[in-house]
Amino acid sequence: MVSLKTPICELFGIEYPIIQAGMAGGATTVELVSSVSGAGGLGTLGAAYMAPYELRTAINEINSRTSKPFGVNLFAAEAVDDFSRLEDVQEILNSFRMELGISDPSAPLSSPDWNKEQFEICLELGVPIISTAFGLLSAGQMARAKSKNIKVVAMVTTVAEAEAAESAGVDAIVAQGSEAGGHRGTFTLDKHPFGAQIGTMSLVPQVVDAVRVPVIAAGGIVDGRGLAASLVLGAQAVQIGTRFLSSKESGAHKVYKQALFDSTEESTVITKSFSGRPARGIKNRFIEEFELAKVEPLPFPSQNTLTKDIRAAAGKAANPEFMSLWAGQTTRMLTHEMPAADIVRTIKQEADRLFKGG
Amino acid sequence: MVSLKTPICELFGIEYPIIQAGMAGGATTVELVSSVSGAGGLGTLGAAYMAPYELRTAINEINSRTSKPFGVNLFAAEAVDDFSRLEDVQEILNSFRMELGISDPSAPLSSPDWNKEQFEICLELGVPIISTAFGLLSAGQMARAKSKNIKVVAMVTTVAEAEAAESAGVDAIVAQGSEAGGHRGTFTLDKHPFGAQIGTMSLVPQVVDAVRVPVIAAGGIVDGRGLAASLVLGAQAVQIGTRFLSSKESGAHKVYKQALFDSTEESTVITKSFSGRPARGIKNRFIEEFELAKVEPLPFPSQNTLTKDIRAAAGKAANPEFMSLWAGQTTRMLTHEMPAADIVRTIKQEADRLFKGG
Numbered sequence: 001m002v003s004l005k006t007p008i009c010e011l012f013g014i015e016y017p018i019i020q021a022g023m024a025g026g027a028t029t030v031e032l033v034s035s036v037s038g039a040g041g042l043g044t045l046g047a048a049y050m051a052p053y054e055l056r057t058a059i060n061e062i063n064s065r066t067s068k069p070f071g072v073n074l075f076a077a078e079a080v081d082d083f084s085r086l087e088d089v090q091e092i093l094n095s096f097r098m099e100l101g102i103s104d105p106s107a108p109l110s111s112p113d114w115n116k117e118q119f120e121i122c123l124e125l126g127v128p129i130i131s132t133a134f135g136l137l138s139a140g141q142m143a144r145a146k147s148k149n150i151k152v153v154a155m156v157t158t159v160a161e162a163e164a165a166e167s168a169g170v171d172a173i174v175a176q177g178s179e180a181g182g183h184r185g186t187f188t189l190d191k192h193p194f195g196a197q198i199g200t201m202s203l204v205p206q207v208v209d210a211v212r213v214p215v216i217a218a219g220g221i222v223d224g225r226g227l228a229a230s231l232v233l234g235a236q237a238v239q240i241g242t243r244f245l246s247s248k249e250s251g252a253h254k255v256y257k258q259a260l261f262d263s264t265e266e267s268t269v270i271t272k273s274f275s276g277r278p279a280r281g282i283k284n285r286f287i288e289e290f291e292l293a294k295v296e297p298l299p300f301p302s303q304n305t306l307t308k309d310i311r312a313a314a315g316k317a318a319n320p321e322f323m324s325l326w327a328g329q330t331t332r333m334l335t336h337e338m339p340a341a342d343i344v345r346t347i348k349q350e351a352d353r354l355f356k357g358g
Numbered sequence: 359m360v361s362l363k364t365p366i367c368e369l370f371g372i373e374y375p376i377i378q379a380g381m382a383g384g385a386t387t388v389e390l391v392s393s394v395s396g397a398g399g400l401g402t403l404g405a406a407y408m409a410p411y412e413l414r415t416a417i418n419e420i421n422s423r424t425s426k427p428f429g430v431n432l433f434a435a436e437a438v439d440d441f442s443r444l445e446d447v448q449e450i451l452n453s454f455r456m457e458l459g460i461s462d463p464s465a466p467l468s469s470p471d472w473n474k475e476q477f478e479i480c481l482e483l484g485v486p487i488i489s490t491a492f493g494l495l496s497a498g499q500m501a502r503a504k505s506k507n508i509k510v511v512a513m514v515t516t517v518a519e520a521e522a523a524e525s526a527g528v529d530a531i532v533a534q535g536s537e538a539g540g541h542r543g544t545f546t547l548d549k550h551p552f553g554a555q556i557g558t559m560s561l562v563p564q565v566v567d568a569v570r571v572p573v574i575a576a577g578g579i580v581d582g583r584g585l586a587a588s589l590v591l592g593a594q595a596v597q598i599g600t601r602f603l604s605s606k607e608s609g610a611h612k613v614y615k616q617a618l619f620d621s622t623e624e625s626t627v628i629t630k631s632f633s634g635r636p637a638r639g640i641k642n643r644f645i646e647e648f649e650l651a652k653v654e655p656l657p658f659p660s661q662n663t664l665t666k667d668i669r670a671a672a673g674k675a676a677n678p679e680f681m682s683l684w685a686g687q688t689t690r691m692l693t694h695e696m697p698a699a700d701i702v703r704t705i706k707q708e709a710d711r712l713f714k715g716g
Contacts, residue, residue, distance in 0.1 A: 002712060158624055159690065178536060179557035191624070198623045199537035199557035201587065202578030202687035206623055209690065220560030229559065229587035232712055265556045265564055266516055266549070329560035332517065332567065354360060354590055 002228070002355055004348065006236035008172060008214040012129060012151060013069045015040030016348045017237030018227065019216060020244045020340070022073020022131055023182055023326070024048035030058050032249040032340050034065035039341035040348075042237075044071035044131060052117045059125045071129035071153070072122050076136055077187070079113040081302045085295075089303070092293045093310060096286065096322055100313040111301040123148055131155065134277070135187040136168045155185035155218070157196040157203070159210045166211045174239050175200075175207040177219025181242045181328035183279040184270070194270055195278035201233070208234035222330040224350020231351070240347075242328040247340040255320045259284075263331045272296075274311070274324040276303030282325035286310070360586070360713055362706065364594035366530060366572040370487060370509060371427045373398030374706045375595030376585065377532075377574060378602045378698070380431020380489055381540055381684070382406035388416050390607040390698050392423035397699035398706075400595075402429035402489060410475045417483045429487035429511070430480050434494055435545070437471040439660045443653075447661070450651045451668060454644065454680055458671040469659040481506055489513065492635070493545040494526045513543035513576070515554040515561070517568045524569045532597050533558075533565040535577025539600045539686035541637040542628070552628055553636035559591070566592035580688040582708020589709070598705075600686040605698040613678045617642075621689045630654075632669070632682040634661030640683035644668070 006017050020036040022028060022044035033043030045062065047055050055072075062070055086109070119141055122130050130137070130145060131153035137145065145152050146169070154165040155174040162173050164187075176185045177200025184195025198206075200219040208215045217230035218239040230238045245252045246260055259282050269283045273290035277300040281287070290297070297303040314322035335343065364375050378394040380386060380402035391401030403420065405413050413430075420428055444467070477499055480488050488495070488503060489511035495503065503510050504527070512523040513532040520531050522545075534543045535558025542553025556564075558577040566573045575588035576597040588596045603610045604618055617640050625640045631648035632639070635658040639645070648655070655661040672680035693701065 159622065160624070177557055177559060178555070179560040196624060197536070197555075198687050199535055199578050200559040201535060201557065201584060202537040202623060205581070205583050206688060206690045220557050223563070225563050225591050226559060229590045232587045232590055233583050264517060265560060266518070266554060329556050330564060332564045 002231045004231070004351060004355070006214070006231065008216070008236040011171065011214065012042055014042050016344060017231070018042070018344050018347055019071070019237055019239040020044055021218065021239050021241035022046040022071060023241055023245065024073070024075070026251045027245050029249055029251040030061040030065060032244060032247060032251070033070050034062050035249050035340040036244065036344055037068040037070045038066045039344040041344040042069060042071055042129070044073050047072050047118055048075040048133070050114070050118070051112070052114060052121060055118055055121050056125070059121070059127060069128035071131050072127045073131045073133065074115060074118050075134045076115070076132035077134035077300070079111050079115060079301050081111050081305070082299050083109055083302050085298060088295045089298055089306065092290055092295060093306065096310050100310060100317060100319070100322060102309055102313050111305040123150070126150070129153060131174065133183060133185045136165055136170070139168070142169050153216070156207065157184060157186045157198065158188065159206050161187060162207045162211050166213055170213060172214045172216055173207065173211060174216045174218050175203045175235070177201070177203050177217070179220030179329040180218050181268070181280050182326035183275070183277055186278070194272070197270070204230060204233040204235050220328055220330045222333040224347045224354060227347050228351040228354040242331060243334060243343060244340060246334040246336060246338070247343055248337045249340045253315050253318070253323065255318045256323060256325055259320045259325045260327055260331055260334060261336060263327060265329045265332060267331065268327050268329060272303070274304065274307055276300035279324070279326060280328065282327050284323070284325060285321035360589045362589070362709060362713070364572070364589065366574070366594040369529065369572065370400055372400050374702060375589070376400070376702050376705055377429070377595055377597040378402050379576065379597045379599035380404040380429060381599055381603065382431070382433070384609045385603050387607055387609040388419040388423060390602060390605060390609070391428050392420050393607050393698040394602065394702055395426040395428045396424045397702040399702040400427060400429055400487070402431050405430050405476055406433040406491070408472070408476070409470070410472060410479060413476055413479050414483070417479070417485060427486035429489050430485045431489045431491065432476050432480070433473060433492045434490035435492035435658070437469050437473060437659045439469050439663070440657050441467055441660050443656060446653045447656055447664065450648055450653060451664065454668050458668060458675060458677070458680060460667055460671050469663040481508070484508070487511060489532065491541060491543045494523055494528070497526070500527050511574070514565065515542060515544045515556065516546065517564050519545055520565045520569050524571055528571060530572045530574055531565065531569060532574045532576050533561045533593070535559070535561050535575070537578025537687040538576050539626070539638050540684040541633070541635055544636070551636070552630070555628070562588060562591040562593050578686055578688045580691040582705045582712060585705050586709040586712040600689060601692060601701060602698060604692040604694060604696070605701055606695045607698045611673050611676070611681065613676045614681060614683055617678045617683045618685055618689055618692055619694055621685060623687045623690060625689065626685050626687060630661070632662065632665055634658035637682070637684060638686065640685050642681070642683060643679035
């Protein structure tokens with residue numbers, strides 16, 4: 001008999017095996033993170049794009065709102081800029097800028113490299129859980145996190161990546177299926193330029209069979225059916241992004257949320273046009289026109305830095321055609337502006353009913 | 359409480375909600391189909407490429423081996439040839455032919471159009487279940503199947519396709535997730551040139567929510583965990599292809615089976631290079647070199663007709679580099695040469711244990 005009280009609940013100190021994904025870019029407000037954790041799930045601050053002082057403030061704020069454990073999600077990839085094909089890319093982006101009325105198209109040509117500093121802040125403030133995407137903590141970072149009793153989680157998209165994560169000493173692994181919204185967690189991009197795209201149904205049991213650490217299923221999971229199915233596949237928890245994007249506490253822009261509600265399972269594509277790394281989002285004019293131009297985006301993080309002013313202006317203008325509308329493939333099942341704590345409770349109750357009947 | 363005795367078991371007259379996929383091309387031997395049905399699942403003859411007399415013989419043979427229900431899978435798409443870009447494609451294929459020592463490279467430039475005749479044979483011989491890929495039966499065919507009490511099943515890859523199938527009067531719908539091996543069932547190819555690629559975890563509950571007819575989950579399902587997870591997602595049965603390809607009774611070539619056993623979740627790609635329609639198979643030299651040439655394959659069925667001699671010669675030479683090695687994404691979990699009846703029983707028992715404990 002499958003139970004919702006999996007060992008990972010004890011490991012993380014949470015009541016329910018429901019983890020809110022650490023989505024970078026402002027959606028994971030301190031309200032969202034603390035509400036999810038307060039309701040017995042695990043909230044995660046998507047901190048990858050946060051300046052050090054912002055991260056420090058946010059962690060302190062979450063700590064003041066809840067005594068429950070929460071996670072901080074970082075990118076574990078070096079931020080090495082490469083603007084060598086700048087002119088080709090700018091030619092496309094400048095047409096978007098003109099349309100958005102961006103007066104000064106000269107973005108600063110340097111990406112911040114906050115990874116190491118972000119990690120130090122997490123260590124200093126003793127956050128309960130650090131999770132990474134795009135790669136693994138260094139051996140030194142891993143040892144220091146362990147010495148502070150911080151649990152470390154890595155996202156993977158293949159069995160080989162899961163094995164590498166386990167060897168590096170992680171406490172748990174997020175197996176991210178192709179259904180997932182936002183960036184592919186793939187760190188073998190040389191082998192999979194558009195990210196490995198293994199479906200959740202396929203990836204989860206194969207990762208479970210390959211490693212001994214607990215596996216967290218991610219990708220396409222929105223409700224209690226997805227939680228129950230994931231546990232049946234051998235996962236010990238689920239990580240959910242898009243559903244929490246649609247919550248009341250989410251920091252997602254109003255028109256972004258509306259685009260989620262208007263979308264279907266056919267709406268998303270995987271694109272590198274916004275950030276230089278493959279990510280799943282709702283197809284809009286930015287993606288279509290960038291891809292039509294047949295110009296390879298700059299690598300991450302340079303493409304991301306370069307498109308920042310466009311995404312910001314689109315936000316100000318409430319124009320979803322030029323925003324990155326990250327979304328998974330299960331948007332028909334989203335609830336509209338449900339409080340995050342209710343989302344946690346609803347998913348838990350739905351899964352309970354499936355296992356226990358009634 | 360989820361149960362293995364779903365309504366579709368009664369509808370189809372089967373004991374367990376386990377359907378062997380009707381894979382075209384010779385893998386679904388009469389031994390395989392009758393073994394699966396004999397064990398309480400639903401065997402399916404992959405008849406799409408079978409000449410009318412072959413189909414008739416096979417159905418009679420299955421009937422002589424088992425009194426249990428079985429299905430016949432057909433392609434519901436018009437076989438309209440288009441050889442207008444023949445020379446470009448032949449230039450690539452001829453280099454393969456030279457390597458394989460094919461002396462007469464002139465394949466007959468006409469694809470057989472057996473769909474209607476195949477349907478009539480199914481009707482005449484009263485096969486219990488007809489399933490289709492690539493589209494739906496015509497209204498006339500549907501009415502005639504119903505009048506003979508034949509159950510009709512359609513494969514879909516999006517919610518919109520599921521709604522179209524339900525409107526057309528099908529008795530059940532196969533929701534084919536992106537993990538699935540072989541041809542994408544997509545019939546809205548204008549919208550999705552490489553097939554809709556919605557993961558099983560995402561597609562199944564969204565289709566279940568959209569239609570009233572029973573939904574059969576397909577894509578990435580290999581064992582009892584996959585069956586149990588699918589039922590939890592709201593499906594009433596699973597359709598399994600790759601696992602049965604690896605069975606003792608499968609007609610798959612020895613080197614094809616070996617390629618399945620040697621593959622991982624990273625091995626497959628979706629390609630149109632063999633048939634002109636998108637299909638998932640293990641990447642080999644044929645796929646790599648055809649795609650490197652940047653020549654668009656001819657449309658289905660012309661590309662399929664054109665590559666037939668190459669696939670046949672590769673089979674004779676036991677050379678997997680030029681065979682279509684259709685496979686799903688869950689090949690790490692395959693069993694080697696297990697009898698099909700044991701596969702059915704094992705999957706059923708594994709799912710039972712997950713639901714009942716023990």
